[in-house]
Amino acid sequence: MKIYVTDPKGKEHELDAVEGWRVMEIIREYGLAIKAECGGACACATCHVYIDKKWLDKIPPKREEEEEMLDEAFEVQENSRLSCQIIFDETLNGLKVTLAKNPT
Ligand code: FES
Numbered sequence: 751m752k753i754y755v756t757d758p759k760g761k762e763h764e765l766d767a768v769e770g771w772r773v774m775e776i777i778r779e780y781g782l783a784i785k786a787e788c789g790g791a792c793a794c795a796t797c798h799v800y801i802d803k804k805w806l807d808k809i810p811p812k813r814e815e816e817e818e819m820l821d822e823a824f825e826v827q828e829n830s831r832l833s834c835q836i837i838f839d840e841t842l843n844g845l846k847v848t849l850a851k852n853p854t
Pocket of ligand 1: 787794
């Protein structure tokens with residue numbers, strides 16, 4: 751199974767995805783620049799990604815904690831999500847996301 755991740759420079763990467771892992775963990779394991787400072791506790795918003803519009807319906811809805819963290823993130827769009835809050839499973843095979851830029 752795969753996910754496709756576009757980095758902030760616009761380059762797309764094909765990543766092997768593991769069922770049961772958080773999308774953030776898959777991206778981090780591959781070595782792409784994702785800070786994920788809180789390690790997936792929904793407390794930092796540095797795992798912010800934009801979901802490809804074709805995939806928006808297939809992603810489980812946000813929980814309140816995620817909504818609240820996203821309120822504090824930068825350059826939030828309608829398709830913004832925290833990638834640590836999305837658990838990969840086979841229904842997401844082929845998912846496309848773009849990494850949001852983190853403020854430095
Ligand atoms: S890793 Fe901190 S909110 Fe996702």
